Amino acid sequence: MKSSSEDTPPMAPQLLSSRNFKSLFDSVDTFLFDCDGVIWKGEKLIDGVAQTLDLIRSKDEIFSSSFAAAMYLKVNNFHKDKKVYVIGGEGILEELQIAGFTGLGGPEDGEKRAQWKSNSLFEHDKSVGAVVVGLDPNINYYKLQYGTLCVRENPGCLFIATNRDAVGHMTDLQEWPGAGCMVAAMCGSTEREPIVVGKPSTFMMDFLLQKFGTETSRMCMVGDRLDTDILFGQNAGCKTLLVLTGVTSESNLLKEGNEIEPDYYTSTVSDMMKLMESP
Amino acid sequence: MKSSSEDTPPMAPQLLSSRNFKSLFDSVDTFLFDCDGVIWKGEKLIDGVAQTLDLIRSKDEIFSSSFAAAMYLKVNNFHKDKKVYVIGGEGILEELQIAGFTGLGGPEDGEKRAQWKSNSLFEHDKSVGAVVVGLDPNINYYKLQYGTLCVRENPGCLFIATNRDAVGHMTDLQEWPGAGCMVAAMCGSTEREPIVVGKPSTFMMDFLLQKFGTETSRMCMVGDRLDTDILFGQNAGCKTLLVLTGVTSESNLLKEGNEIEPDYYTSTVSDMMKLMESP
Numbered sequence: 138m139k140s141s142s143e144d145t146p147p148m149a150p151q152l153l154s155s156r157n158f159k160s161l162f163d164s165v166d167t168f169l170f171d172c173d174g175v176i177w178k179g180e181k182l183i184d185g186v187a188q189t190l191d192l193i194r195s196k197d198e199i200f201s202s203s204f205a206a207a208m209y210l211k212v213n214n215f216h217k218d219k220k221v222y223v224i225g226g227e228g229i230l231e232e233l234q235i236a237g238f239t240g241l242g243g244p245e246d247g248e249k250r251a252q253w254k255s256n257s258l259f260e261h262d263k264s265v266g267a268v269v270v271g272l273d274p275n276i277n278y279y280k281l282q283y284g285t286l287c288v289r290e291n292p293g294c295l296f297i298a299t300n301r302d303a304v305g306h307m308t309d310l311q312e313w314p315g316a317g318c319m320v321a322a323m324c325g326s327t328e329r330e331p332i333v334v335g336k337p338s339t340f341m342m343d344f345l346l347q348k349f350g351t352e353t354s355r356m357c358m359v360g361d362r363l364d365t366d367i368l369f370g371q372n373a374g375c376k377t378l379l380v381l382t383g384v385t386s387e388s389n390l391l392k393e394g395n396e397i398e399p400d401y402y403t404s405t406v407s408d409m410m411k412l413m414e415s416p
Numbered sequence: 417m418k419s420s421s422e423d424t425p426p427m428a429p430q431l432l433s434s435r436n437f438k439s440l441f442d443s444v445d446t447f448l449f450d451c452d453g454v455i456w457k458g459e460k461l462i463d464g465v466a467q468t469l470d471l472i473r474s475k476d477e478i479f480s481s482s483f484a485a486a487m488y489l490k491v492n493n494f495h496k497d498k499k500v501y502v503i504g505g506e507g508i509l510e511e512l513q514i515a516g517f518t519g520l521g522g523p524e525d526g527e528k529r530a531q532w533k534s535n536s537l538f539e540h541d542k543s544v545g546a547v548v549v550g551l552d553p554n555i556n557y558y559k560l561q562y563g564t565l566c567v568r569e570n571p572g573c574l575f576i577a578t579n580r581d582a583v584g585h586m587t588d589l590q591e592w593p594g595a596g597c598m599v600a601a602m603c604g605s606t607e608r609e610p611i612v613v614g615k616p617s618t619f620m621m622d623f624l625l626q627k628f629g630t631e632t633s634r635m636c637m638v639g640d641r642l643d644t645d646i647l648f649g650q651n652a653g654c655k656t657l658l659v660l661t662g663v664t665s666e667s668n669l670l671k672e673g674n675e676i677e678p679d680y681y682t683s684t685v686s687d688m689m690k691l692m693e694s695p
Binding site: 178179180181251253254255256257258259273274275276277278281282285286289301303304307308309310311312313314315317318319320321322323324325326327328 | 457458459460530532533534535536537538552553554555556557560561564565568580582583586587588589590591592593594596597598599600601602603604605606607
């Protein structure tokens, strides 16, 4: 039986090389990138990622899951006069701004404190029409109260989650609470369920299909986890590329019994740049 | 039809008086107090509450929902060598200490920060055998990571919630995220459901019945909300006393159409002291 694991099965994942990368690149119009473990890890960008994304962007469309919330608002004609309260990182605020929306909250509310004082009202902006919740290492009671008041008291206010990952590998050595922790906190206080725009929602694929007519067969999902990113990409009908900078190691990928196999794998996303530049 | 609301229905709630208070007091061995809106409101104790509780305690058993977590551990023979990590207020730590358990976390972790640094391990105490989560105005990512690591990585670690109230009236003017918000955050990151020891769990009633043989008919639930406290007390078979220092106003109590009626009501818990002292 041992020999079977040494035979190359017909659909085995291929290590990305200058040859097969060309065929992947030619067959794809759009790359979808998971962020945590692919673009960044904890607070650190993966080496070479900025140049790699610039290079790919010059030839193809790319989308990261952090764009999804801003795109959701755009697709749904969210009024530019309304504001968006953010429980999450600077990245969400940047994406909102690029899309022409006014965001507030985010990191600048990380040091604020809510005071339970008699007769003092916790003020919130009545023009907030959406609360976007993502991974927030500076989560606090102030933000939770602000977001809760918007969702509960501003008529029609949307409650949007970038994703519901329970934990992520914010450092090499252990798992940490993911966006699903902050999203759940808001569910607990608002008694509402969010609109999820990132994985495992297919909002991005549907958006790309509707907006650009791009079929999922001409998209490539790039991720670091077999059981979320790669499975999600496969289920959506995308090509899939696993990078080894995050959760899944090469030995986990290749071990006998693993049933989720990407089309391609490579050690880091910046290998794509090297392969594009190689003759 | 108007006249019907002016007729006194047979089971109408009675305003507490020196006469009916004596009959209530004689028919009850144990008072169960909701805390928020009854014992305190936001960060402020209700006027006269300390003396009132002292006086009642001298004649009867009293239990507040903040005792419940410590009692749950006691009833379940939680080992004294193990520790309890607290996401919540000083009150939980005090109850744990009184019950002989070693608590950690709570307010002193309110200023701590988790660092996503490569190769730096977030250390947690492997002897933590329970995480107790309640209302925490100083909730932060450090505590959520600490609690999550304990629940996910310490074998057999219990995950206990004091209650799952979505919001509470921490100030007079508006609602604020309640313990249900912090509990949900921990559910989101641990992918576990908590053991709820306060309302609407009947743990306290079961405990009192088993420990002291006290029937619920000889308990009085004191609370500030018809739809949670009073309904809960009624469903458990307790007598019920509504105080008007919290969510439910007298006009809400007496308005036509209200179907949840306590046995008694009074403006504040300290009325009990005045009535006990009156001749």
